Amino acid sequence: MNELIKPSNKIHTIDDAIRLSKKRLPKLVFDFIDGASGDDKLAEINSTALDQIRLEPKVFRNVENRNLSKKIFDFHFDYPFGFAPMGMTNLSWPEADKMIAKESAYNNIPTCVSMASSTTLEDMFTFSEGHSWMQIYIFQSEEFIMELLKRAEGIGYEVLILTVDVPILSRRARDDRNGFGYPFKIGPKQFLDFALHPQWSLTTLFKGAPQPMNYVTSKSGDQIFRRKESRGATDWNTLKRVREAWKGKLIIKGVMNSEDALKIKEAGADAIQVSNHGGRQLDSATASINALPLIRKALGDDFPILFDSGIRSGSDILRALALGANFVMFGRPLMYAIGADGARGLRRIINLIKEELSTNLGLVGLTDINEVDKKIIAEKFFKDIKY
Template sequence: MTPPDAPRASRRRRKIVARCRSIADLRAAARRRLPRSVFDFVDGGAEDERTLTDNAAAFKLLRFQPKMLVDVTTVDMRTTLLDGPSALPVIVAPYGACGFSWPRGDHAGAEVAEAAGIAYAMSSTASVALEDIAARHQGRRWFQCYIFRRREITAELIARAEKAGFETLVITVDLPVGGNRERDYRNDFSVPFRYTPRNVTDFALHPEWSITTLRNGMPTLANLAAFGNVNDVNATASSVGRNYDPSFNWDDLAAIRDRWRGKLVVKGIARGEDARRLVALGADAIAVSNHGGRQLDGALPTLFCLPEIRDAVGRAAEVYLDGGIRRGTDIVKALALGADAVMLGRSLLYGIAAGGAVGARRALDILTQELGRTMQLLGAPRLADIGPHLIARSDLLAHLDPSIARTLLPEADASPAVARPEHHYEKDPVS
């Protein structure tokens, strides 16, 4: 029997979601609905959570200098990603164990992506099987795969994704070992789930989540179920990388590239030299990511890494930014510094946790409206009109934080505008 879709939100929950005006509002709604242990799993990062915090804070350091007297009656947010149309410069990022936020919540993300005309990247640690996503959702489907110690698991997952018709493979390379997620330890949170006095009390204080979860069953990592005891594959969430392969290297990635016939995205890159090598290896796109701050604490915010990687690959590969996107203005800033698109993880997951597909749709609607409004206010009616000329020079930003301004915009002190790869201006929207 085919598993059912994700349950729909109640009328009360739909009203709660409808009142949310920002991603921060959806985060607050998710926090009220979820037990603390589950919310912290979604919301938290590694150790002191500096990387988690800095990813979002980096966007706040930039300021716009808009152009005026431009006809912005309509804006065109369409683009082309990996030779296919995308209604927005946005990709739904892979997120694992989504079923804890909403039963079979992966369907909610895929449903909203399909309706919006954007790509959905499914995690190999999703709560539903990849074949089920492929059978129910006809949009652009990408499959993200981790590299497990048991290499046959990785190989079979990739083969299943190809057979199911996923067009693009996303290989995550920034998880050779798991991060130290202290919130999960404190909350006794693990995958598979273990009942303890601490979290049972927590569940009792959140009856809406508990009743829904009891009706639909405690989530599992469905793609890994065929490999026996899931606990042997994916240990506690706070040490999620324990069964991933720390020996994975360039030769291993090249072997995957040789076998996979579709497009290849490599996610987790922070250095230009690595990006150049990936282009030579045959990667079609680079996802600048630090795993949302969930693994290495103290890593440079992804926005700071973006210009170096854009310069390194030039026109040879697409570049996506992952991490810290909470506003439509953040999307514009990422595009201005060199991204072809952004990947939305927590922003959509807060919506799913707040109201399933209704919440995910609300999250994407909020960001889409903010993106369009920001483009109008900046005098940029097309994505191709977004460039470094809309960002204030670093010398004008120096009073905020001189060191950070120089890191982000190293050439700005010597010229009126920040140098940006030429190819961005040539990337016209889909006609």
Template structure:
């Protein structure tokens, strides 16, 4: 029989732990977010549908994005045992410089649309965390203002080569003058992808007040207050600001870009050059032969050609083809620190996160971006320790098995009799 007794009041009071109430509502909601999907749920509640769907969605049937996320879910991790991981080293070297973590912030256009602090929040949070921040050609904060926000941060500039080459080349010069150390030349956007959520929402830059947007704004007055009481939302580096996203991209992008443009940009740019949007082994090998510093395996977050190859699936073959001397960066589908660890183990030098950072931005501005980086960092550290790996350099293919649910069909060719 269990011996029972009347509890003493003092013992009951010891169990009653009440937190001191806080009126910092932003900090309260961010502290409750324990994962990137948690931040996404907060972001969806706080952001108008058009802006949220621009971030959250991808092209056509959104198959590429779903497959990219499934690829990271279909991973088996293989931990070691009896390894001292009390001192964990998450630092790495990428494109000739340091990063405190094996991931950085990917370039995103129209960022102030999601939340008014936009690129300023992203660049400041990245600098504080010691990781690179990438600014898009279609950014809503100028090259110079981003540098002023992060005077000591590592900054990368993402370039679209547009029909008016003088505009593109002028941006290259400005980024170099501002001390950006790497240029990300994007090559997968000759035209805009078919982003159906944006079309259904009537999404435009700047947002237009319609009956639908006004109804959507009623439960989100804080977003509209920020939008209406801060500087006009427009591209910081371009003069064209009106129209749907597809119209803007189609008017700016040039489907005629080729390897001559790459040679010209290489001639102009004094820093490191990475090619973003590589999606097959042959192109990766050719670019490395031409002397680029890094290739970025990316299908643009599933926002261009739907059913394009999954970057994480391509990674082992590309690494084998180009060898170990060139940096390979991977993006698309990363929503957890374990995804980052798996990518590094399978041969990536570094990773970029886009939506994960934007969910934090929409959930809470600069503090939300800090929280997104904190969540991913803690997941990276926990995964590495559970794998019993002491540093990023120790991650190897033996730590990961890719469980592929999508296996290409080998079609036999019947010979004539």
């Protein structure tokens, strides 16, 4: 039973999880999780920009009882966050997808299943007890995408996330340096890397190397996962076709521009997700948190906005909610935690984030997460943000 998982006693901060996963995982795998595009700076900028937003403590408020539950669309969740879509998650440890799905059910929060996940849409929906949302990228093969949408609808998925910020895959120097690609190719360098991390290697060998299972199980004919293939021919008509094909809720992920956000709203999307792909696409982009209040102002107060990129703590979640997000997603902390100590590490990092969120909600003088707004920010202390 998932409730019997004992949280790791090795992890007390996100930095602990990063340090332990770096030690436990092959360099090739850790760098895939930790790396960003270009010079790697944008991932750090995302976190730095969030950290420079300081919150203002309030006193003499009765904050004994605090509510963290949040509604988005017609869904009621126990917390204002969920798990972002991540491809090939089982690289962080065999059955990581399953751990994440079960953790989402345990906490009554959504998990987003990547079209490039190591576990099928069907199995993830079962493991998460229906808490799964589905994510697709803009088209490599339209036939394949439409097949996935039909599969998802038949399974019972109600929310689709269309990721639009990868028309062309950015250069990721760490992956290139390590010879990371798919299909995986093992040369002398990779063999030595795996040999120096026997626990991961033997467990992966026993469980089987991760594969993009939604591709492998595809009936559309083309079962080859082409990670670096361009999707650059897509345009606004792509969004129109997806909107026509998908009758459930539609979130457009990877929006950093107010004009784009307005056009997406007009095109019939149900929400947008402000994101720079965790710093893994345009390396010279701004931090996602800096774009968030501008996009909220453009869209008005009522249109749902989700947020990701740089989230590492409960305080970061409060910051994003204060600047206009309705709901927050994160992914890397899950991978670090699983890489550090498997399901126990995952349970621990989620517990830490929940505890931080609850504690800091009270320290800013509030008792309900739905009351969070920009008034909790000590604006006078961060007028001149420096990266």
